[in-house]
Amino acid sequence: MKVLMTEYLRIDLESENWECRVCDHTIGSARGNYKEGMLVYNRDPADIHPSIIDPEKYRFTFCPDKDWVHIYEFYCPSCGTQVEVEYTFPGHVPLHDMEVDLDTLKKQWSQRDELTEPTTGPNVLVDRGHRHH
Amino acid sequence: MNKPIDLKNVAEDQDLIKKFLKETTLFLGPDPEIIRDHRIMPRTDYEEKCVQEHSDLNQIASIRDRLQAACEEGFEMVEQMGAAPGAKWGDIITGIYSASGDLTIGSAGGVLIFSALVHHPIKFIIKNWIDEKTVGVNEGDGFIHNDSRYGNVHNTDQSMILPVFHEGKLVCWVASTVHEGENGAIEPGGMPSMAETPFDEGLKMSPFKVVENYEIKRDLLTFLQNSVREPKLQYEDMKVKLFACMRLEKRIKEVLAMEGPDALTACLRYTNDSVVEEVRRRIAEWPDMTVRTHVIMDSTLRENVLIKVNLAVTKTGNRLIFDFSGSSPEITNRAINTQLPGLKGMVAQSFMNHVWPDLPRGQAGFSPIEVITPNASIVDCSYAAPNSQSLMAIFTAFTVAQHATAKFLYSVPEKHTRVLAPWFNMIGTFIWGGVNQHGETLGNLCADLNGMGGGARMDRDGEHALAPIFATMADIGEQEMNEEEVPFLQLVSKKMTTNTQAPGKFRGGMGYSMIVATKDSDQWGFMTTTVGSKAPPIQGLFGGYACGSYPLSKVTDVDVYDVMMTEPERFKHSIPEIMNEQPFENANYSTHHMGMGFDLAKRGELYMISQGSGGGYGDPLERDPYMVIQDIEESLITPDWAKKLYHVVFNEETLKVDEEATEAERKKVREKRKAQGLPYADFVKKYVKDQPPENIPFYGSWNGDNDMVYAGSNDDKRDAKDPGPIYMINPKDVKIAELEEELTTVRNVAGLSAKDTRT
Numbered sequence: 001m002k003v004l005m006t007e008y009l010r011i012d013l014e015s016e017n018w019e020c021r022v023c024d025h026t027i028g029s030a031r032g033n034y035k036e037g038m039l040v041y042n043r044d045p046a047d048i049h050p051s052i053i054d055p056e057k058y059r060f061t062f063c064p065d066k067d068w069v070h071i072y073e074f075y076c077p078s079c080g081t082q083v084e085v086e087y088t089f090p091g092h093v094p095l096h097d098m099e100v101d102l103d104t105l106k107k108q109w110s111q112r113d114e115l116t117e118p119t120t121g122p123n124v125l126v127d128r129g130h131r132h133h
Numbered sequence: 134m135n136k137p138i139d140l141k142n143v144a145e146d147q148d149l150i151k152k153f154l155k156e157t158t159l160f161l162g163p164d165p166e167i168i169r170d171h172r173i174m175p176r177t178d179y180e181e182k183c184v185q186e187h188s189d190l191n192q193i194a195s196i197r198d199r200l201q202a203a204c205e206e207g208f209e210m211v212e213q214m215g216a217a218p219g220a221k222w223g224d225i226i227t228g229i230y231s232a233s234g235d236l237t238i239g240s241a242g243g244v245l246i247f248s249a250l251v252h253h254p255i256k257f258i259i260k261n262w263i264d265e266k267t268v269g270v271n272e273g274d275g276f277i278h279n280d281s282r283y284g285n286v287h288n289t290d291q292s293m294i295l296p297v298f299h300e301g302k303l304v305c306w307v308a309s310t311v312h313e314g315e316n317g318a319i320e321p322g323g324m325p326s327m328a329e330t331p332f333d334e335g336l337k338m339s340p341f342k343v344v345e346n347y348e349i350k351r352d353l354l355t356f357l358q359n360s361v362r363e364p365k366l367q368y369e370d371m372k373v374k375l376f377a378c379m380r381l382e383k384r385i386k387e388v389l390a391m392e393g394p395d396a397l398t399a400c401l402r403y404t405n406d407s408v409v410e411e412v413r414r415r416i417a418e419w420p421d422m423t424v425r426t427h428v429i430m431d432s433t434l435r436e437n438v439l440i441k442v443n444l445a446v447t448k449t450g451n452r453l454i455f456d457f458s459g460s461s462p463e464i465t466n467r468a469i470n471t472q473l474p475g476l477k478g479m480v481a482q483s484f485m486n487h488v489w490p491d492l493p494r495g496q497a498g499f500s501p502i503e504v505i506t507p508n509a510s511i512v513d514c515s516y517a518a519p520n521s522q523s524l525m526a527i528f529t530a531f532t533v534a535q536h537a538t539a540k541f542l543y544s545v546p547e548k549h550t551r552v553l554a555p556w557f558n559m560i561g562t563f564i565w566g567g568v569n570q571h572g573e574t575l576g577n578l579c580a581d582l583n584g585m586g587g588g589a590r591m592d593r594d595g596e597h598a599l600a601p602i603f604a605t606m607a608d609i610g611e612q613e614m615n616e617e618e619v620p621f622l623q624l625v626s627k628k629m630t631t632n633t634q635a636p637g638k639f640r641g642g643m644g645y646s647m648i649v650a651t652k653d654s655d656q657w658g659f660m661t662t663t664v665g666s667k668a669p670p671i672q673g674l675f676g677g678y679a680c681g682s683y684p685l686s687k688v689t690d691v692d693v694y695d696v697m698m699t700e701p702e703r704f705k706h707s708i709p710e711i712m713n714e715q716p717f718e719n720a721n722y723s724t725h726h727m728g729m730g731f732d733l734a735k736r737g738e739l740y741m742i743s744q745g746s747g748g749g750y751g752d753p754l755e756r757d758p759y760m761v762i763q764d765i766e767e768s769l770i771t772p773d774w775a776k777k778l779y780h781v782v783f784n785e786e787t788l789k790v791d792e793e794a795t796e797a798e799r800k801k802v803r804e805k806r807k808a809q810g811l812p813y814a815d816f817v818k819k820y821v822k823d824q825p826p827e828n829i830p831f832y833g834s835w836n837g838d839n840d841m842v843y844a845g846s847n848d849d850k851r852d853a854k855d856p857g858p859i860y861m862i863n864p865k866d867v868k869i870a871e872l873e874e875e876l877t878t879v880r881n882v883a884g885l886s887a888k889d890t891r892t
């Protein structure tokens with residue numbers, strides 16, 4: 001059975017691995033940090049957040065200061081999907097963001113049916129009044 | 134030989150000691166026993182009896198519905214009659230509390246954080262004033278409170294608290310809370326960034342009796358009015374809150390007349406206990422794991438520094454533990470620290486607003502959740518530290534809570550809301566004050582603070598400028614109405630700030646720009662109070678990005694009202710046009726971080742800010758090309774940045790998408806990522822440092838070692854358990870020192886000596 005953990009990651013309970021949901025690539029042990037199986041890139045904030053006012057003229061421009069924040073991008077090494085992004089202090093170690101207790105996860109899902117798509121929660125529907133069939 | 138201990142004697146001795154200490158206490162300061170406990174109180178014998186005797190769920194539901202309706206009625210009264218801008222736009226709550234002081238039912242709208250806070254002052258009243266012969270708690274009494282150290286967000290929020298009696302017996306409490314604004318602090322508007330001690334923060338009311346026989350005591354009222362800049366507002370809103378509480382009391386008395394006090398008590402107790410049980414059940418459905426996250430707070434509102442708000446959330450079985458260890462130590466002379474209740478309240482409402490909005494708005498929803506905080510930290514400061522800008526700490530704490538929670542929720546089969554990326558978390562608004570066009574002294578803020586960009590959801594974009602993280606159904610107000618009372622105009626208002634979205638498969642909801650200028654007063658000024666001008670204060674989710682950064686732009690030495698009269702075509706309607714084109718001759722154009730202390734604004738000078746965007750969700754390469762085009766059509770993004778961020782190929786004139794070319798382009802980008810990304814170990818080797826950046830003051834733990842925290846320099850490492858005080862130098866003194874150094878250099882080069890060389 002596989003458990004959908006994030007938009008792009010799932011855990012295969014039998015093989016005990018993190019997998020990419022886009023390309024089925026095996027990323028690494030689900031007892032460890034999936035980020036260790038990713039490619040990582042230190043993105044310049046100016047690539048994502050434009051200086052909407054002129055950086056030649058002004059100190060503050062709507063673009064984050066790259067000496068103050070680093071943007072780590074984590075890619076699936078097989079399909080290049082951007083699995084996670086982390087805004088962090090310059091030089092800080094990437095966070096082990098999801099440390100799963102795999103044995104308990106197995107136990108929990110032994111009582112559940114496998115989901116191939118995540119549930120989304122209740123839909124708020126607009127009441128359109130009477131409807132005739 | 135050891136004799137068996139007589140437990141009865143020990144208990145009697147302890148009671149005697151307690152009584153002695155109580156009678157000889159010289160100062161009833163904030164009580165940690167009350168302030169540090171957010172759980173609902175244990176069942177009393179009477180509650181037990183009531184629950185046993187009134188187990189008809191239909192009766193309980195019927196009573197609860199009537200109480201809920203009463204809360205909505207009270208909310209409506211305060212919103213319609215309140216004088217504070219915060220009241221008019223829904224920054225309020227009304228609630229019904231059990232006899233022990235637990236909030237059981239709160240109004241559905243309004244500032245939910247209060248629901249996790251007002252029980253503290255009520256418990257203080259119960260513990261200290263009921264048996265105190267100089268105070269007492271009687272029918273018709275009303276108590277006022279605002280001091281955060283006794284359980285509040287900040288002292289701009291004032292509560293009115295009334296006990297409800299039935300045949301002489303206390304059966305429950307009602308309370309109404311409003312973000313009032315003015316409180317007599319060193320800056321107008323109630324949230325001074327300049328406060329360096331709690332004594333700079335204005336009026337601090339521990340819970341005290343201000344109403345007797347349903348009437349406000351005039352002597353105390355006069356004292357309170359003299360303590361704030363808006364004496365009329367102080368009176369009006371005390372009355373409004375009192376009347377709302379009296380209406381709640383009336384509705385409860387109707388219930389009591391029909392159902393009796395035992396049924397009412399059963400309803401309150403059963404509601405709280407069943408919510409606790411349901412929360413535990415829901416937590417058990419989550420995966421057992423630890424999720425770690427942090428956000429950057431890039432400012433104290435006085436100076437730019439790097440402050441860490443750190444969080445690890447661990448779920449095991451039906452326990453959920455929020456651990457903020459590793460967060461910055463408290464800054465002892467800066468206002469951005471929070472008292473513990475404010476932090477918990479904010480995390481509580483991340484659940485009420487965004488995780489379990491279907492549960493009753495009460496204290497029980499957060500009761501079973503555990504919170505660990507480092508001592509004397511920015512998220513749990515000492516009583517000696519100022520906290521009038523605690524919003525900075527609690528909003529960033531909200532974000533880490535929301536970010537971590539989303540990672541738990543994704544896999545859970547039974548969801549009660551969408552998984553979503555972090556909401557924008559700062560109040561992009563103007564706080565204002567001075568003398569208005571009618572000669573009245575005012576101090577308050579624009580309700581634009583209520584328009585924070587919503588986080589992107591797992592199946593749709595975030596909503597623009599939707600709602601603040603601390604309230605649902607709060608309004609951004611009518612600027613034109615506001616302008617009847619304040620001497621400035623929003624020359625540009627509610628215009629989305631192009632190219633400031635947080636990209637993702639689903640993008641965050643964006644914020645709008647505000648350009649204001651004083652018009653009809655010589656004594657008027659503005660403040661802004663957000664962090665995030667250098668580094669975003671939020672995170673994105675699952676491959677989505679955070680928002681960018683948001684500065685303050687100013688144009689001085691200009692009167693744009695004159696320009697509009699003589700050369701109206703020169704006025705431009707966006708921040709980039711005004712700042713980049715500099716259309717007003719001889720004017721001074723400048724940018725600043727968003728911690729602007731109160732600044733007197735001359736007629737026609739421009740102050741320009743933007744609200745922020747909620748976080749993005751998912752890989753931007755998966756964004757539907759047609760949604761990208763729609764954003765271009767709505768001027769949310771320009772075509773060049775749409776191409777750069779989303780790699781959509783389209784005809785710039787017709788905006789027709791070339792789907793095949795888009796697919797090919799995106800494939801190329803994925804390959805490029807694979808080429809540019811480094812294997813994890815190589816990346817860590819290349820980029821990770823064993824210390825914070827050398828040249829920027831940093832506060833908090835580094836690389837996961839939460840036992841030690843940095844305090845502004847790599848040479849200043851402190852024990853996280855007992856970090857001690859941190860005092861910052863006044864930024865003006867820092868600037869003077871820099872200038873003096875420069876001057877010395879210049880003098881040396883020029884061979885000049887100072888006018889006065891004595892030391």
Ligand SMILES: [Zn+2]
Nearest residue numbers: 020023076079
């Ligand atoms: Zn993949």
